[in-house]
Amino acid sequence: MKRAKKQERQDRILAELRLSAAIRIPELAESFRVSTETIRRDLEEMAEDGLILRTYGGAVVSQLGVEPGWMERDNLMVAERERIGALAAQFVRPREIVMIDAGSTTLHLARRLAVADREVTVVTNCYAVAMALGTNPRIAIHVCPGRHDPQEGGVTGTETVEFINRFHVDRAFIGASGLTLEGAHEANAAAAAVKRAMLRRAETPMLLLDHGKFDRKSFEVVCPLKDLRHLVCDRVPNGDLGTALARAKVQVHLASAVTL
Amino acid sequence: MKRAKKQERQDRILAELRLSAAIRIPELAESFRVSTETIRRDLEEMAEDGLILRTYGGAVVSQLGVEPGWMERDNLMVAERERIGALAAQFVRPREIVMIDAGSTTLHLARRLAVADREVTVVTNCYAVAMALGTNPRIAIHVCPGRHDPQEGGVTGTETVEFINRFHVDRAFIGASGLTLEGAHEANAAAAAVKRAMLRRAETPMLLLDHGKFDRKSFEVVCPLKDLRHLVCDRVPNGDLGTALARAKVQVHLASAVTL
DNA sequence: AGAATAATGTTGCCACTGCAACATAAATGT
Protein backbone atom coordinates (compact mmCIF):
# COMPACT_ATOMS: atom_id res chain seq x y z
CA MET A 1 0.00 0.00 0.00
CA LYS A 2 2.85 2.33 0.71
CA ARG A 3 4.25 1.69 -2.75
CA ALA A 4 3.52 5.29 -3.65
CA LYS A 5 6.90 6.75 -2.84
CA LYS A 6 8.66 5.92 -6.04
CA GLN A 7 5.78 6.89 -8.29
CA GLU A 8 5.26 10.13 -6.46
CA ARG A 9 8.91 11.01 -6.71
CA GLN A 10 8.89 10.40 -10.43
CA ASP A 11 5.79 12.51 -10.81
CA ARG A 12 7.45 15.34 -8.98
CA ILE A 13 10.56 15.00 -11.08
CA LEU A 14 8.38 15.45 -14.12
CA ALA A 15 6.77 18.51 -12.57
CA GLU A 16 10.17 19.96 -11.76
CA LEU A 17 11.27 19.38 -15.29
CA ARG A 18 8.30 21.16 -16.75
CA LEU A 19 9.30 24.22 -14.80
CA SER A 20 13.00 24.26 -15.46
CA ALA A 21 13.35 22.29 -18.72
CA ALA A 22 16.73 20.83 -17.79
CA ILE A 23 17.82 19.50 -14.46
CA ARG A 24 20.79 17.71 -12.95
CA ILE A 25 20.91 14.62 -10.85
CA PRO A 26 22.49 15.94 -7.65
CA GLU A 27 19.86 18.66 -7.40
CA LEU A 28 17.08 16.12 -7.55
CA ALA A 29 18.85 13.81 -5.16
CA GLU A 30 19.16 16.54 -2.59
CA SER A 31 15.63 17.85 -2.90
CA PHE A 32 14.19 14.36 -2.40
CA ARG A 33 16.80 13.31 0.16
CA VAL A 34 17.70 10.19 -1.75
CA SER A 35 20.93 8.99 -3.26
CA THR A 36 22.00 10.00 -6.71
CA GLU A 37 21.79 6.37 -7.75
CA THR A 38 18.09 6.28 -6.98
CA ILE A 39 17.50 9.32 -9.12
CA ARG A 40 19.60 7.81 -11.86
CA ARG A 41 17.44 4.72 -11.79
CA ASP A 42 14.29 6.84 -11.83
CA LEU A 43 15.46 8.77 -14.84
CA GLU A 44 16.37 5.59 -16.61
CA GLU A 45 12.87 4.24 -16.15
CA MET A 46 11.21 7.45 -17.17
CA ALA A 47 13.37 7.71 -20.24
CA GLU A 48 12.32 4.23 -21.23
CA ASP A 49 8.70 5.30 -21.03
CA GLY A 50 9.52 8.31 -23.15
CA LEU A 51 8.51 10.70 -20.40
CA ILE A 52 11.86 12.41 -20.34
CA LEU A 53 15.01 12.62 -22.37
CA ARG A 54 18.22 11.74 -20.61
CA THR A 55 21.25 13.92 -20.85
CA TYR A 56 24.68 13.38 -19.41
CA GLY A 57 24.19 14.09 -15.74
CA GLY A 58 20.52 14.94 -15.89
CA ALA A 59 17.40 15.03 -18.03
CA VAL A 60 15.18 17.32 -20.05
CA VAL A 61 11.49 17.28 -20.86
CA SER A 62 10.91 15.05 -23.80
CA GLN A 63 8.88 17.45 -25.99
CA LEU A 64 6.52 20.02 -24.60
CA GLY A 65 2.91 19.13 -24.96
CA VAL A 66 3.44 15.79 -26.54
CA GLU A 67 1.52 13.51 -24.25
CA PRO A 68 2.23 9.80 -23.71
CA GLY A 69 -0.30 8.81 -26.35
CA TRP A 70 2.37 9.41 -28.92
CA MET A 71 5.22 7.91 -27.10
CA GLU A 72 3.59 4.68 -26.04
CA ARG A 73 6.41 2.40 -27.03
CA ASP A 74 7.79 4.52 -29.72
CA ASN A 75 11.28 4.93 -28.45
CA LEU A 76 12.61 2.01 -30.37
CA MET A 77 11.73 3.29 -33.79
CA VAL A 78 13.01 6.84 -33.51
CA ALA A 79 15.82 6.32 -35.99
CA GLU A 80 13.45 4.76 -38.50
CA ARG A 81 10.91 7.52 -38.13
CA GLU A 82 13.61 10.12 -38.43
CA ARG A 83 14.64 8.65 -41.75
CA ILE A 84 11.05 8.42 -42.94
CA GLY A 85 10.49 12.07 -42.08
CA ALA A 86 13.66 13.09 -43.88
CA LEU A 87 12.69 11.23 -47.03
CA ALA A 88 9.13 12.54 -46.97
CA ALA A 89 10.41 16.10 -46.70
CA GLN A 90 12.23 15.68 -49.99
CA PHE A 91 8.93 15.34 -51.84
CA VAL A 92 7.83 18.84 -50.96
CA ARG A 93 8.66 21.24 -53.78
CA PRO A 94 9.02 25.02 -53.32
CA ARG A 95 5.73 26.93 -53.24
CA GLU A 96 3.69 23.83 -52.57
CA ILE A 97 0.82 23.80 -50.11
CA VAL A 98 0.75 20.74 -47.89
CA MET A 99 -1.22 19.35 -44.97
CA ILE A 100 0.50 17.63 -42.09
CA ASP A 101 -1.29 15.38 -39.66
CA ALA A 102 -0.57 15.01 -35.94
CA GLY A 103 1.85 12.22 -35.05
CA SER A 104 5.39 11.47 -34.12
CA THR A 105 6.49 10.53 -37.62
CA THR A 106 4.90 13.58 -39.18
CA LEU A 107 6.61 15.67 -36.52
CA HIS A 108 9.93 14.43 -37.78
CA LEU A 109 8.87 15.46 -41.24
CA ALA A 110 8.06 18.93 -39.96
CA ARG A 111 11.48 19.30 -38.37
CA ARG A 112 13.15 18.34 -41.60
CA LEU A 113 10.97 20.68 -43.58
CA ALA A 114 11.94 23.54 -41.29
CA VAL A 115 15.62 22.87 -41.85
CA ALA A 116 15.21 22.42 -45.59
CA ASP A 117 14.21 26.06 -45.87
CA ARG A 118 11.89 25.91 -48.87
CA GLU A 119 9.09 28.41 -49.25
CA VAL A 120 6.00 26.35 -48.50
CA THR A 121 2.59 26.72 -46.93
CA VAL A 122 1.46 24.18 -44.37
CA VAL A 123 -1.91 23.40 -42.85
CA THR A 124 -1.78 21.31 -39.68
CA ASN A 125 -3.91 20.32 -36.73
CA CYS A 126 -0.92 19.66 -34.48
CA TYR A 127 0.76 22.15 -32.14
CA ALA A 128 4.13 20.42 -32.17
CA VAL A 129 4.21 20.40 -35.96
CA ALA A 130 3.37 24.11 -36.03
CA MET A 131 6.06 24.90 -33.48
CA ALA A 132 8.67 22.87 -35.31
CA LEU A 133 7.89 24.63 -38.57
CA GLY A 134 7.70 27.97 -36.81
CA THR A 135 11.45 28.14 -36.48
CA ASN A 136 11.60 28.90 -40.18
CA PRO A 137 10.01 32.24 -41.11
CA ARG A 138 9.78 31.24 -44.77
CA ILE A 139 7.11 28.67 -43.96
CA ALA A 140 3.55 29.92 -43.69
CA ILE A 141 1.67 27.87 -41.13
CA HIS A 142 -2.06 27.63 -40.78
CA VAL A 143 -3.34 25.85 -37.71
CA CYS A 144 -6.80 24.28 -37.77
CA PRO A 145 -9.49 25.13 -35.25
CA GLY A 146 -11.19 22.41 -33.27
CA ARG A 147 -11.60 20.67 -29.96
CA HIS A 148 -8.36 20.23 -28.10
CA ASP A 149 -7.30 16.58 -28.20
CA PRO A 150 -4.72 15.75 -25.53
CA GLN A 151 -3.87 12.42 -27.14
CA GLU A 152 -2.95 14.08 -30.39
CA GLY A 153 -1.35 17.22 -29.03
CA GLY A 154 -3.58 19.17 -31.38
CA VAL A 155 -7.16 19.63 -32.45
CA THR A 156 -9.80 17.30 -33.83
CA GLY A 157 -13.57 17.33 -34.30
CA THR A 158 -16.05 18.75 -36.77
CA GLU A 159 -14.59 22.25 -36.66
CA THR A 160 -11.26 20.81 -37.71
CA VAL A 161 -12.73 18.76 -40.54
CA GLU A 162 -14.81 21.66 -41.84
CA PHE A 163 -11.76 23.88 -41.83
CA ILE A 164 -9.73 21.34 -43.76
CA ASN A 165 -12.52 20.99 -46.29
CA ARG A 166 -12.13 24.65 -47.22
CA PHE A 167 -8.73 23.95 -48.76
CA HIS A 168 -7.35 22.12 -51.68
CA VAL A 169 -3.67 21.30 -51.37
CA ASP A 170 -0.85 19.67 -53.29
CA ARG A 171 0.07 17.08 -50.72
CA ALA A 172 -1.10 15.56 -47.45
CA PHE A 173 1.13 13.69 -45.04
CA ILE A 174 -0.64 11.51 -42.54
CA GLY A 175 0.39 8.92 -40.01
CA ALA A 176 -1.54 5.90 -38.77
CA SER A 177 -1.38 3.35 -36.00
CA GLY A 178 -1.58 0.37 -38.31
CA LEU A 179 -1.61 -0.79 -41.91
CA THR A 180 -3.33 -3.97 -43.08
CA LEU A 181 -5.00 -5.36 -46.18
CA GLU A 182 -8.05 -3.33 -45.25
CA GLY A 183 -6.13 -0.09 -45.29
CA ALA A 184 -4.79 2.37 -42.75
CA HIS A 185 -5.95 2.00 -39.16
CA GLU A 186 -6.26 4.53 -36.38
CA ALA A 187 -7.13 4.18 -32.69
CA ASN A 188 -8.57 7.64 -32.18
CA ALA A 189 -11.84 8.09 -34.08
CA ALA A 190 -11.71 11.87 -34.07
CA ALA A 191 -8.18 11.79 -35.39
CA ALA A 192 -9.20 9.31 -38.07
CA ALA A 193 -11.82 11.73 -39.34
CA VAL A 194 -9.18 14.44 -39.66
CA LYS A 195 -6.87 12.12 -41.57
CA ARG A 196 -9.67 11.19 -43.94
CA ALA A 197 -10.44 14.85 -44.56
CA MET A 198 -6.81 15.63 -45.30
CA LEU A 199 -6.53 12.72 -47.73
CA ARG A 200 -9.65 13.83 -49.55
CA ARG A 201 -8.44 17.40 -50.04
CA ALA A 202 -4.98 16.58 -51.32
CA GLU A 203 -3.75 16.08 -54.86
CA THR A 204 -1.12 13.63 -53.61
CA PRO A 205 -1.87 11.79 -50.37
CA MET A 206 1.08 10.16 -48.60
CA LEU A 207 1.13 7.83 -45.62
CA LEU A 208 4.16 7.85 -43.32
CA LEU A 209 4.68 4.64 -41.39
CA ASP A 210 7.42 2.60 -39.78
CA HIS A 211 7.52 -1.15 -40.32
CA GLY A 212 6.37 -1.80 -36.77
CA LYS A 213 2.88 -0.79 -37.90
CA PHE A 214 2.66 -3.34 -40.68
CA ASP A 215 -0.25 -5.76 -40.22
CA ARG A 216 -1.39 -4.04 -37.06
CA LYS A 217 -5.09 -3.36 -36.69
CA SER A 218 -6.71 -0.64 -34.68
CA PHE A 219 -10.10 0.67 -33.72
CA GLU A 220 -11.03 2.33 -36.96
CA VAL A 221 -10.11 1.95 -40.63
CA VAL A 222 -9.16 5.36 -41.96
CA CYS A 223 -9.29 4.44 -45.63
CA PRO A 224 -8.76 1.53 -48.03
CA LEU A 225 -5.30 0.97 -49.44
CA LYS A 226 -6.15 2.41 -52.84
CA ASP A 227 -6.76 5.86 -51.32
CA LEU A 228 -3.14 5.94 -50.17
CA ARG A 229 -1.34 6.70 -53.37
CA HIS A 230 2.06 6.87 -51.70
CA LEU A 231 3.60 5.12 -48.75
CA VAL A 232 6.86 6.22 -47.13
CA CYS A 233 8.32 3.57 -44.85
CA ASP A 234 11.60 2.04 -43.75
CA ARG A 235 11.18 -1.54 -44.96
CA VAL A 236 9.56 -3.31 -47.86
CA PRO A 237 6.13 -4.55 -46.80
CA ASN A 238 6.33 -8.31 -46.93
CA GLY A 239 3.89 -11.02 -47.97
CA ASP A 240 0.20 -10.33 -48.44
CA LEU A 241 0.48 -6.70 -47.47
CA GLY A 242 3.13 -6.12 -50.10
CA THR A 243 1.09 -7.71 -52.90
CA ALA A 244 -2.06 -5.91 -51.76
CA LEU A 245 -0.23 -2.60 -51.89
CA ALA A 246 0.99 -3.39 -55.38
CA ARG A 247 -2.51 -4.34 -56.50
CA ALA A 248 -3.84 -1.08 -55.04
CA LYS A 249 -1.15 0.76 -57.01
CA VAL A 250 0.37 2.32 -53.92
CA GLN A 251 3.83 3.64 -54.63
CA VAL A 252 6.21 2.58 -51.87
CA HIS A 253 9.15 4.86 -51.03
CA LEU A 254 11.86 3.34 -48.95
CA ALA A 255 13.79 5.34 -46.36
CA SER A 256 16.77 3.08 -45.96
CA ALA A 257 19.69 3.88 -43.72
CA VAL A 258 21.78 5.16 -46.60
CA THR A 259 19.23 7.79 -47.64
CA LEU A 260 20.32 10.02 -44.80
CA MET B 1 35.52 38.00 -45.11
CA LYS B 2 36.08 34.46 -43.97
CA ARG B 3 34.63 35.30 -40.56
CA ALA B 4 31.63 33.14 -41.39
CA LYS B 5 32.93 29.90 -39.99
CA LYS B 6 31.98 30.40 -36.40
CA GLN B 7 28.54 31.79 -37.14
CA GLU B 8 27.78 29.04 -39.58
CA ARG B 9 28.85 26.40 -37.11
CA GLN B 10 26.59 27.84 -34.46
CA ASP B 11 23.70 27.96 -36.89
CA ARG B 12 24.21 24.33 -37.72
CA ILE B 13 24.42 23.44 -34.05
CA LEU B 14 21.03 25.05 -33.61
CA ALA B 15 19.65 23.11 -36.56
CA GLU B 16 21.03 19.87 -35.15
CA LEU B 17 19.43 20.63 -31.84
CA ARG B 18 16.03 21.19 -33.36
CA LEU B 19 16.20 17.70 -34.79
CA SER B 20 17.40 15.84 -31.75
CA ALA B 21 16.41 18.06 -28.81
CA ALA B 22 19.48 17.14 -26.77
CA ILE B 23 23.02 16.75 -27.92
CA ARG B 24 26.45 16.17 -26.45
CA ILE B 25 29.66 18.00 -27.00
CA PRO B 26 31.87 15.24 -28.40
CA GLU B 27 29.30 14.47 -31.09
CA LEU B 28 29.30 18.05 -32.25
CA ALA B 29 33.06 18.32 -32.06
CA GLU B 30 33.47 15.30 -34.26
CA SER B 31 30.88 16.27 -36.83
CA PHE B 32 32.46 19.71 -37.26
CA ARG B 33 36.04 18.47 -36.94
CA VAL B 34 36.89 20.95 -34.23
CA SER B 35 38.02 20.50 -30.66
CA THR B 36 35.56 19.99 -27.85
CA GLU B 37 36.72 23.25 -26.36
CA THR B 38 35.59 25.18 -29.40
CA ILE B 39 32.17 23.64 -29.17
CA ARG B 40 32.09 24.38 -25.48
CA ARG B 41 32.82 28.01 -26.18
CA ASP B 42 30.16 28.07 -28.88
CA LEU B 43 27.56 26.67 -26.55
CA GLU B 44 28.51 29.15 -23.89
CA GLU B 45 27.90 32.03 -26.27
CA MET B 46 24.65 30.64 -27.53
CA ALA B 47 23.42 30.02 -24.04
CA GLU B 48 24.14 33.64 -23.17
CA ASP B 49 21.94 34.71 -26.07
CA GLY B 50 19.22 32.41 -24.84
CA LEU B 51 19.31 30.36 -28.02
CA ILE B 52 20.03 27.14 -26.20
CA LEU B 53 20.03 25.75 -22.72
CA ARG B 54 23.26 24.27 -21.49
CA THR B 55 23.34 20.93 -19.78
CA TYR B 56 26.23 19.11 -18.28
CA GLY B 57 28.14 17.83 -21.27
CA GLY B 58 25.84 19.21 -23.93
CA ALA B 59 22.87 21.41 -24.63
CA VAL B 60 19.14 21.34 -25.35
CA VAL B 61 16.86 23.64 -27.30
CA SER B 62 15.67 26.43 -25.09
CA GLN B 63 11.95 25.72 -24.77
CA LEU B 64 10.37 24.17 -27.77
CA GLY B 65 8.14 26.63 -29.53
CA VAL B 66 8.12 29.15 -26.75
CA GLU B 67 10.30 31.90 -28.12
CA PRO B 68 11.93 34.71 -26.13
CA GLY B 69 8.73 36.76 -26.20
CA TRP B 70 7.46 34.96 -23.14
CA MET B 71 10.65 34.50 -21.29
CA GLU B 72 12.04 37.99 -21.57
CA ARG B 73 11.94 39.10 -17.98
CA ASP B 74 9.47 36.59 -16.75
CA ASN B 75 11.53 34.69 -14.30
CA LEU B 76 11.31 37.31 -11.60
CA MET B 77 7.55 37.65 -11.40
CA VAL B 78 6.52 34.01 -11.42
CA ALA B 79 5.16 34.06 -7.89
CA GLU B 80 3.11 37.17 -8.59
CA ARG B 81 1.72 35.79 -11.80
CA GLU B 82 0.91 32.53 -10.12
CA ARG B 83 -1.17 34.39 -7.55
CA ILE B 84 -2.87 36.48 -10.20
CA GLY B 85 -3.80 33.38 -12.14
CA ALA B 86 -5.15 31.70 -9.03
CA LEU B 87 -7.34 34.67 -8.15
CA ALA B 88 -8.61 35.06 -11.70
CA ALA B 89 -9.61 31.39 -11.78
CA GLN B 90 -11.95 32.00 -8.86
CA PHE B 91 -14.13 34.27 -10.98
CA VAL B 92 -15.06 31.48 -13.35
CA ARG B 93 -18.40 29.96 -12.36
CA PRO B 94 -19.52 26.46 -13.36
CA ARG B 95 -20.94 26.20 -16.87
CA GLU B 96 -19.47 29.50 -17.94
CA ILE B 97 -17.89 29.97 -21.35
CA VAL B 98 -14.66 31.93 -21.28
CA MET B 99 -11.93 33.05 -23.62
CA ILE B 100 -8.28 32.89 -22.63
CA ASP B 101 -5.57 34.83 -24.38
CA ALA B 102 -1.98 33.68 -24.99
CA GLY B 103 0.52 34.73 -22.35
CA SER B 104 2.42 33.58 -19.33
CA THR B 105 -0.04 34.99 -16.80
CA THR B 106 -3.05 33.58 -18.57
CA LEU B 107 -1.24 30.24 -18.68
CA HIS B 108 -1.12 30.25 -14.90
CA LEU B 109 -4.85 30.91 -14.90
CA ALA B 110 -5.34 27.91 -17.15
CA ARG B 111 -3.36 25.65 -14.82
CA ARG B 112 -5.48 26.77 -11.89
CA LEU B 113 -8.66 26.29 -13.82
CA ALA B 114 -7.65 22.76 -14.68
CA VAL B 115 -7.11 21.93 -11.03
CA ALA B 116 -10.30 23.65 -9.89
CA ASP B 117 -12.31 21.04 -11.81
CA ARG B 118 -15.36 23.07 -12.73
CA GLU B 119 -17.33 22.27 -15.82
CA VAL B 120 -16.46 25.09 -18.16
CA THR B 121 -15.96 25.76 -21.84
CA VAL B 122 -12.86 27.60 -22.98
CA VAL B 123 -11.91 29.24 -26.25
CA THR B 124 -8.21 29.99 -26.64
CA ASN B 125 -5.63 30.83 -29.27
CA CYS B 126 -2.74 29.44 -27.24
CA TYR B 127 -1.37 25.88 -27.39
CA ALA B 128 0.05 25.94 -23.89
CA VAL B 129 -3.26 27.08 -22.43
CA ALA B 130 -5.08 24.31 -24.28
CA MET B 131 -2.61 21.71 -23.08
CA ALA B 132 -2.79 22.89 -19.49
CA LEU B 133 -6.59 22.72 -19.54
CA GLY B 134 -6.48 19.42 -21.39
CA THR B 135 -5.45 17.57 -18.26
CA ASN B 136 -9.02 17.98 -17.03
CA PRO B 137 -11.60 16.12 -19.13
CA ARG B 138 -14.46 18.20 -17.72
CA ILE B 139 -13.21 21.26 -19.54
CA ALA B 140 -14.26 21.62 -23.17
CA ILE B 141 -11.53 23.38 -25.10
CA HIS B 142 -11.93 25.06 -28.44
CA VAL B 143 -8.73 26.17 -30.11
CA CYS B 144 -8.86 29.00 -32.64
CA PRO B 145 -7.58 28.64 -36.19
CA GLY B 146 -5.03 31.07 -37.57
CA ARG B 147 -1.48 31.70 -38.61
CA HIS B 148 1.04 30.13 -36.28
CA ASP B 149 2.72 32.83 -34.19
CA PRO B 150 6.00 31.63 -32.64
CA GLN B 151 6.15 34.60 -30.30
CA GLU B 152 2.80 33.77 -28.80
CA GLY B 153 3.02 30.02 -28.87
CA GLY B 154 -0.35 30.01 -30.55
CA VAL B 155 -2.27 31.48 -33.45
CA THR B 156 -3.06 35.02 -34.57
CA GLY B 157 -4.29 36.74 -37.73
CA THR B 158 -7.58 37.33 -39.45
CA GLU B 159 -8.67 33.71 -39.29
CA THR B 160 -8.28 33.84 -35.53
CA VAL B 161 -10.21 37.09 -35.16
CA GLU B 162 -13.02 35.90 -37.42
CA PHE B 163 -13.32 32.70 -35.42
CA ILE B 164 -13.52 34.59 -32.16
CA ASN B 165 -16.20 36.86 -33.59
CA ARG B 166 -18.48 33.86 -34.04
CA PHE B 167 -18.81 33.49 -30.29
CA HIS B 168 -20.32 35.36 -27.43
CA VAL B 169 -18.91 34.41 -24.07
CA ASP B 170 -19.29 35.18 -20.39
CA ARG B 171 -15.74 36.20 -19.72
CA ALA B 172 -12.46 36.99 -21.46
CA PHE B 173 -9.06 36.88 -19.79
CA ILE B 174 -6.31 38.72 -21.58
CA GLY B 175 -2.77 39.71 -20.79
CA ALA B 176 -0.81 42.71 -22.00
CA SER B 177 2.76 43.93 -22.10
CA GLY B 178 1.96 47.28 -20.52
CA LEU B 179 -0.73 49.39 -18.87
CA THR B 180 -0.77 53.19 -18.97
CA LEU B 181 -3.27 56.05 -18.90
CA GLU B 182 -3.96 55.34 -22.55
CA GLY B 183 -4.96 51.78 -21.83
CA ALA B 184 -3.49 48.32 -22.34
CA HIS B 185 -0.42 48.03 -24.56
CA GLU B 186 0.89 45.15 -26.62
CA ALA B 187 4.08 44.69 -28.60
CA ASN B 188 2.76 42.19 -31.14
CA ALA B 189 0.20 43.79 -33.44
CA ALA B 190 -1.39 40.52 -34.50
CA ALA B 191 -1.75 39.49 -30.87
CA ALA B 192 -3.27 42.86 -30.04
CA ALA B 193 -5.98 42.30 -32.63
CA VAL B 194 -6.86 38.96 -31.04
CA LYS B 195 -7.06 40.54 -27.59
CA ARG B 196 -9.35 43.27 -28.92
CA ALA B 197 -11.61 40.68 -30.50
CA MET B 198 -11.82 38.68 -27.28
CA LEU B 199 -12.67 41.79 -25.25
CA ARG B 200 -15.39 42.75 -27.69
CA ARG B 201 -17.10 39.35 -27.55
CA ALA B 202 -17.14 38.96 -23.78
CA GLU B 203 -19.78 39.96 -21.27
CA THR B 204 -17.06 40.54 -18.66
CA PRO B 205 -13.59 41.43 -19.91
CA MET B 206 -10.70 41.02 -17.47
CA LEU B 207 -7.07 42.06 -17.78
CA LEU B 208 -4.42 40.03 -15.94
CA LEU B 209 -1.24 41.93 -15.21
CA ASP B 210 1.63 42.00 -12.76
CA HIS B 211 2.79 45.32 -11.32
CA GLY B 212 5.93 45.26 -13.44
CA LYS B 213 3.77 46.22 -16.39
CA PHE B 214 2.35 49.36 -14.78
CA ASP B 215 3.15 52.52 -16.75
CA ARG B 216 4.93 50.58 -19.46
CA LYS B 217 4.20 51.45 -23.04
CA SER B 218 4.48 49.21 -26.03
CA PHE B 219 4.06 49.25 -29.76
CA GLU B 220 0.29 49.23 -29.91
CA VAL B 221 -2.58 50.29 -27.66
CA VAL B 222 -5.00 47.41 -27.39
CA CYS B 223 -7.87 49.37 -25.91
CA PRO B 224 -8.62 52.35 -23.66
CA LEU B 225 -8.89 51.81 -19.92
CA LYS B 226 -12.68 52.00 -19.90
CA ASP B 227 -12.93 48.85 -22.03
CA LEU B 228 -11.21 46.88 -19.30
CA ARG B 229 -13.96 46.47 -16.79
CA HIS B 230 -11.83 44.35 -14.46
CA LEU B 231 -8.13 44.27 -13.64
CA VAL B 232 -6.50 41.45 -11.69
CA CYS B 233 -3.05 42.38 -10.41
CA ASP B 234 -0.74 41.93 -7.46
CA ARG B 235 -0.35 45.54 -6.29
CA VAL B 236 -2.50 48.64 -6.12
CA PRO B 237 -1.76 50.81 -9.15
CA ASN B 238 -0.22 53.98 -7.79
CA GLY B 239 -0.52 57.66 -8.72
CA ASP B 240 -2.02 58.76 -11.99
CA LEU B 241 -2.65 55.26 -13.21
CA GLY B 242 -4.66 54.47 -10.09
CA THR B 243 -6.86 57.52 -10.40
CA ALA B 244 -7.31 57.00 -14.13
CA LEU B 245 -8.45 53.44 -13.49
CA ALA B 246 -10.93 54.68 -10.91
CA ARG B 247 -12.24 57.32 -13.29
CA ALA B 248 -12.63 54.66 -15.99
CA LYS B 249 -14.59 52.57 -13.48
CA VAL B 250 -12.21 49.65 -13.74
CA GLN B 251 -12.64 47.27 -10.84
CA VAL B 252 -9.27 46.29 -9.43
CA HIS B 253 -8.86 42.85 -7.85
CA LEU B 254 -5.79 42.32 -5.75
CA ALA B 255 -3.98 39.02 -5.62
CA SER B 256 -2.03 39.55 -2.43
CA ALA B 257 0.24 36.92 -0.94
CA VAL B 258 -2.43 35.76 1.50
CA THR B 259 -4.96 34.97 -1.23
CA LEU B 260 -3.14 31.78 -2.02
C1' DA C 1 5.70 -14.32 10.81
C1' DG C 2 8.79 -15.56 7.36
C1' DA C 3 10.27 -15.82 2.67
C1' DA C 4 10.50 -13.52 -1.54
C1' DT C 5 10.77 -9.43 -4.00
C1' DA C 6 11.53 -4.65 -4.87
C1' DA C 7 13.63 -0.33 -3.72
C1' DT C 8 17.34 2.12 -2.05
C1' DG C 9 22.01 3.00 -0.32
C1' DT C 10 27.22 2.40 -0.51
C1' DT C 11 31.51 1.89 -2.47
C1' DG C 12 35.13 1.90 -5.83
C1' DC C 13 36.71 2.50 -10.40
C1' DC C 14 36.88 4.54 -14.78
C1' DA C 15 35.41 7.77 -18.28
C1' DC C 16 33.98 12.15 -19.15
C1' DT C 17 33.35 17.19 -18.40
C1' DG C 18 34.76 21.81 -17.16
C1' DC C 19 38.07 25.01 -16.65
C1' DA C 20 42.11 27.63 -16.79
C1' DA C 21 46.46 28.62 -18.65
C1' DC C 22 49.08 28.71 -22.39
C1' DA C 23 50.24 27.98 -27.42
C1' DT C 24 49.14 28.49 -32.12
C1' DA C 25 46.84 30.01 -36.08
C1' DA C 26 43.79 33.04 -38.61
C1' DA C 27 41.69 37.37 -39.55
C1' DT C 28 41.60 42.31 -39.15
C1' DG C 29 42.97 47.22 -39.12
C1' DT C 30 46.19 50.82 -40.24
Added chain:
DNA sequence: ACATTTATGTTGCAGTGGCAACATTATTCT
Protein backbone atom coordinates in the same frame (compact mmCIF):
# COMPACT_ATOMS: atom_id res chain seq x y z
C1' DA D 1 53.70 44.25 -43.68
C1' DC D 2 53.11 44.63 -39.00
C1' DA D 3 50.85 44.66 -34.76
C1' DT D 4 46.58 43.54 -32.75
C1' DT D 5 42.67 41.05 -32.05
C1' DT D 6 40.04 36.95 -32.45
C1' DA D 7 39.38 32.14 -33.00
C1' DT D 8 40.98 27.71 -32.16
C1' DG D 9 43.86 23.97 -30.31
C1' DT D 10 46.44 21.61 -26.38
C1' DT D 11 47.33 20.06 -21.98
C1' DG D 12 46.73 18.96 -17.19
C1' DC D 13 43.94 18.72 -13.25
C1' DA D 14 40.04 18.74 -10.29
C1' DG D 15 35.32 17.62 -10.17
C1' DT D 16 31.48 14.89 -11.76
C1' DG D 17 28.74 11.21 -13.79
C1' DG D 18 28.06 6.30 -15.04
C1' DC D 19 28.22 1.73 -13.84
C1' DA D 20 28.48 -2.55 -11.56
C1' DA D 21 28.68 -5.25 -7.47
C1' DC D 22 27.13 -5.78 -3.14
C1' DA D 23 24.78 -4.44 1.34
C1' DT D 24 20.76 -2.84 3.48
C1' DT D 25 16.17 -1.71 4.17
C1' DA D 26 11.01 -1.70 2.75
C1' DT D 27 7.28 -3.91 0.88
C1' DT D 28 4.44 -7.67 -0.61
C1' DC D 29 2.69 -12.32 -0.63
C1' DT D 30 1.25 -16.46 1.48
